[in-house]
Amino acid sequence: MSEVIKTYCCPICKKVFTDTKYRPFCSKRCADIDLGNWFNEAYRFEAEEIDEQDLEELAKLPEQPEE
Template sequence: MMASKKCPTCGKVTRPKFRPFCSQRCADIDLGKWLKEDYRLPSEDETDTDEWDGGENR
């Protein structure tokens, strides 16, 4: 028997239509976290800062 995948948002079993999530609601919650910048990719760049000037002061 194949192990069922779990939704990363709520932990329920995923559904093929919404994979890797179990529902549209969980997919929307995850998208909202990305849009609010709750998720961030690590950076080793020392010039990476929240006070980015858009390259205007180069």
């Protein structure tokens, strides 16, 4: 019976590769490029603007005890 070889696509360089220790990246170079993108704030999370009314509602909530 033949073994199925799973392939992946590197999100940085788009190279198709089989499993590596740097997965989901094809190489250390691509992993380092991705890390640099995070450090340089090239990636962003979408967030909603908080308005004054939202802040007032949050202030009314009881504080949660620290665990």
